[in-house]
Amino acid sequence: MTSQPAGPVERAEPEPPAPALVAALSGYLDHLTVERGVAHNTVLSYRRDLTRYVGYLTAVGVTSPEQITAAQVSGFLAALRSGDGDRQPLAASSAARAVVAARGWHRFLTAEGAVPDDTSRDVRPPAPARRLPKAIPFESVLALLEAAGGTEPRPLRDRAMLEFLYSTGARISEVVGLDVDDLDLVAGVARLRGKGSKERQVPVGSYAIAALQAFLVQGRPALVGGRTARFSPAVFVNTRGGRLTRQAAWQILRSAAERSGVPGLADRVSPHTLRHSYATHLLEGGADIRSVQELLGHASVTTTQVYTLVTVDSLREVYATAHPRAR
Incomplete structure (x- = not known):
């Protein structure tokens, strides 16, 4: 007798999460959006990670937040690192992000009285390998800025934007979000809107001020002139005025x-560079x-301290080159 070939294996549909978990998650995401003013993209990231967490909890039989144990939080971390279902294992940094999201949710549930205590408090996210930021030498920065210059509207814009990026250390999202009213070129300061809609004022250097003045007077009017977009508040506009x-x-x-x-x-430069x-x-200049x-605009000095490792590396190079007994 000839055996029939096996058909495709049908995977069972995942069980939908219990209403209590869905409601608890929705309440936390609303809290992040409305009360804490967390940026839209950050909330989407939290939603993605926590939806996966709720899916894991549902698979292990949890139907309400008060049933979650420390072992299940640890199990979620293990599933992230080893892979579960059709999902590939996550890198330490991605797994850490998801665990941090889960811990934030548990802290919220505890503060709101939805659960008696925080069962996630002893679960530590994996520490990602420390990667040093890639800075480029000052001479390369100068060559980059010079290459962007010109007397036409677009080169004036490009030079002003890159001068502003380097002069202020702004994130690219802060630069493209910059409005004309955010600049006080007489005082030499700019208002930036950072992560979580937090605002800060930063000084603007003289070279960036000169480039911005040239662009605002000679370049920007030509880009937005004759269009309804001339009323756009944006500093840096495209050729259509937007x-x-x-x-x-x-x-x-x-x-x-x-x-x-x-x-x-x-090949190695980006706005973040x-x-x-x-x-x-x-820091190399003594700041x-x-x-x-x-x-x-770092919330914690710990985030900034990674740059001190870069400057120590440059000091080692100088020492190794200059000291007669360094080798």
Whole structure:
């Protein structure tokens, strides 16, 4: 007798989460959005990670927040690192992000009285490998800025944008979100809107001020003139008069890097590279780490301390080259 070939194995549909878990998760996401004012993209990231967490809890039989145990929180972390179902294992950094999201949810549930205590408090997210920021030498930054310059409206815009990026250490999202009213070029300061809609004021250097003045007087009116978009509040606008996108800003930087004449610069530069370079060059110039923390808009000085490792590396190079008994 000839056996019939086996048909495709049907996977069982995952069980939908219990209403109590869904309601608890929805309440937390509303709290992040409304009460804490967390950025939209961050809330989406939390929703994605916590939806996976709720799916894991449902699979192990949990139907309400008060049933969650420390062992199940640890089990979720193990599932993230080893993979579960059709999902691939996550890197330490991605798993850490999901566990941090879960811990935040548990703290909220405890504070709201939905559960008697925080069962996630002893579950530590995995520590990702520390990667040093990649700064570029000051000479390369100068070559990049020079390559972006010109007297036409677009080159004036490009030079002003890159000068501003390096002068302030701003994130690219903060730069494209910059409005004309956020600039006080007489006082030499700019208002930036960072993560979580937090605002900070940063000083703007004289070279960036000069580039911005040239663009605002000679370049921007030509880009927005004769269109209804001339009423756009954005500082950096495209050729149609609308606000420049992050993707367009990245392309401007890459094009300038290709014209700079610095070998390989176009392959290793990004808007964030200028932010790294800004912080590194400040510390190398003698700035204290607390001031750099404020300038970068970091919530914790621990985030900023990674830049001190970069400057120590450069000091080692100088020592190894200059000291007669370094080797």
